[in-house]
Amino acid sequence: MKIKVLGSGTAIPSLKRVSSAYLVITEKCNILVDIGPSVVRRLLEFGYSVDDIDVIFITHFHVDHTADLSTFFFACNYGEVMRTKPLFIAAGHGMLRFYKNLSKVYPWILPKLYELKLYSFQGEAVEIFDIKARAARVNHNKESVGIRIDSDGKSAVFSGDTDYSVNLAKLAQGTDILVVDCAFPEKKVKGHLNLNTLERIVKKAVPKKVLLSHLYPEWEDYRGVLHAPYLMAEDGMEILL
Ligand SMILES: [Zn+2]
Ligand SMILES: [Zn+2]
DSSP, X not given: OEEEEEEOBOSSOOSSOOBOEEXXXXXXXXXXXXXXXXXXXXXXXXXXXXXXOOEEEOSOOOHHHHTTHHHHHHHHHHSSSOOOSOEEEEESTTHHXXXXXXXXXXXXXXXXXXXXXXXXXXXXXXXXXXXXEEEXXXXXXXXXXXXXXXXXXXXXXXXXXXXXXXHHHHHTTTOSEEEEEOOBSSOOOTTSOBHHHHHHHHHHHOOSEEEEESOOGGGGGOOSOOOTTEEEOOTTOEEEO
């Protein structure tokens, strides 16, 4: 399993970091985790197109995690190649309602030549291609989930935006990598983690690596030293598990 960081930033427009999103590459499929502004363009920058994506997982519906979903759908109908292969999208509670509302605003996104499968995580694992995915409610807004992807003996957990969460600690138990919203080094902001609150999760879950992402500009001035298992995400970074 390989993880490519497409974005490591937030809702704050930045030339350095687009909104946090990841490409997970397994033997049999390419998965997008979150799809905020500029993510479709980032795919191209890193040599992929929308047609290469088989699965999209969405941690929650905030704009910085979903704005390019309509861009993606539109490109499936009106891109260089019309999409014909199925697309599977899963998110927390309310996925169907979100899609229906989006397609009321943008009726051009309704699939022309491909099958779209929408799924709301309810607690049980989903098996598709060579992956098994599970989600757990996290502490941000009502539909927010952390998502765990297991494939070929490796696992990656994506927290999405969250505050301290026991569910996330359980989901990330022993995982190879926890890719985590650690919005600020020290500042306490409700609904987000900082290094202190994250450490409580890391102590419980003991992940092999912790990739800090969803980084607000405060991180650029951070002068503290990060030790293993912590790593700071950069757009374009690639991690092989
Ligand atoms: Zn959010
Ligand atoms: Zn966010």
